[in-house]
Amino acid sequence: MLQEHAKIVQFISLAQEVTGRKKLQKMIFIAKKMNFPFAEKFQLHMYGPYSEELTLRVEELCEMGFLNEECMDKGSYVQYKYDVSPEGKRFLETTTQESNELQGFIEKMQVKTSRFLELVSTLLYFDDLEKDEQIEKVHIVKNKLKFTETEMNDAFDFIHQLQEVAAS
């Protein structure tokens, strides 16, 4: 019944913790693009693909006491860190969980920066286009971030790696 909630709790449980709302958004989007069955709908927003439904789901899970949210003051900005509470772990035990194949993907994404994941997810958002058009689109919608050619190449390599794992 609360299966979609459970998927998010499981994701964070597999990641152990996720630092940054933006990072969580991008990781779930990328996982969804790799055919993991997340139901949240994404649209292109200020920082690339973003799901209002996911924001809502995470807020609910915090209210429900299944996720802990820690607000960290970073001086000029604040950052949020999420992990699964003991109640969340008990909740997971009552639900059917997705396969643990997700863990490998999460590990690969966890070590990347939010900026890099923003680039990867934005490229994936335009994955129906040819590579040149994808790059052009990213430069249009992310013109202020000024992604370099090296970053673009790294992002495509990363997507390729993820796709290979997904296909295996």
Next chain:
Amino acid sequence: MGYKNEKLKEEKVFKDPVHRYIHVRDKVIWDIIGTREFQRLRRIKQLGTTYLVFHGAEHSRFQHSLGVYEIVRRIIDDGFSGRPEWDEEERLVTLCAALLHDLGHGPFSHAFENVFDLDHEVFTQKILLGDTEVNTILRKVSEKFPQKVADVIGKTYPDKLVVSLISSQIDADRMDYLQRDAYYTGVSYGHFDMERILRVMRPAEDQAVVKSSGMHAVEDYIMSRYQMYWQVYFHPVSRSAEVILTKVLHRAKYLFEKGYHFKQDPVHFHTFFNREFLLEDYIALDEGIITTYFQMWTKETDWILRDLSKRFLNRQLFQYVEFNPAKEYKKLNELEQLFKDADLNPEYYLVVDSSSDLPYDFYRPGEENERLPIFLQMPNNELREISRSSDVVDAISGKRRTDHKLYFPADILLRDKEKNPLYKKIYDMLTN
């Protein structure tokens, strides 16, 4: 003068209950309105199942699309035109995007998208760029014009000012639907001084802004939106109808996948059930077709499909109780088991539905709110985010309200509680 700038010999007007008149001078706009894909929007209701609560709410996405076009036309022609921040070259693409922003909505959009895992925004793009009458018209402007319109609607257009007129926290889309939905539902919320807002809207580098003297009109608009969400859009009875509608479609899909023999073959759904649908299949659907199948399904042998279809058509909706997932998820598991024991399939007859709204929010550094704030243009031309000036907006900024309800068929439980003691137990558990 090319097709892009071609004007009709005489201005055409559509009589409209919200804006009085919708004015069309551009040949491109007139031609788009005449396409089959745009005319299809007449057969899709703007508010889905809301008409089962507010009986006046039978208005269509066609009306709303014209309304958004008219508001954008007025912003550009009466407000922005001639100002240095506004590029007149963007006029036509902006008008077309306003008119076409909802083109991909399907019948009973949200339920249909939920069951068949679709996204109306993707279909808007497909209709704009595919082999359609709309695409033919847009290509007459230029080969790249359909893509430009698609980019505005998809929020990937380079000129962010253009995008903000169609999609932001104070855009033409919201300004039309709040007033139109208020008019047709008959509620007194949803009204605000749009004339004032249009007069004080100004073009800025990346978005439309509002002169500071218009702050109170914007406050009123934000409060109207807040009230409309909770009084109309999230009305629990309307949500009950939406729950049932979704479950009818789920059941039909499930039966098809199991090889069930329908008395009337649901041919219009075949490609959706198989996930092999073409754009043409999607365009061919409308709400008349869906409800015709619902009529036929009231005669089906499958009890669940028959019962749910009758419920939707005859407005025999599910009752609801407040539900707190945090405190009651274990109770929900128990209820699911009791429903199964009582031979009521909980997948169709015990449904959690959540509504949530964030009336206004603004970007805070390091946070991912992703919402373009509403900026006031101060007398010295400085831009100031509205909640810094308005106590009313500040009070509701970033305040999300969420509501969960549990829907169930109280009529069955009450009618047969003497025959089946489990029904009484379930009913008592749900209502106490």
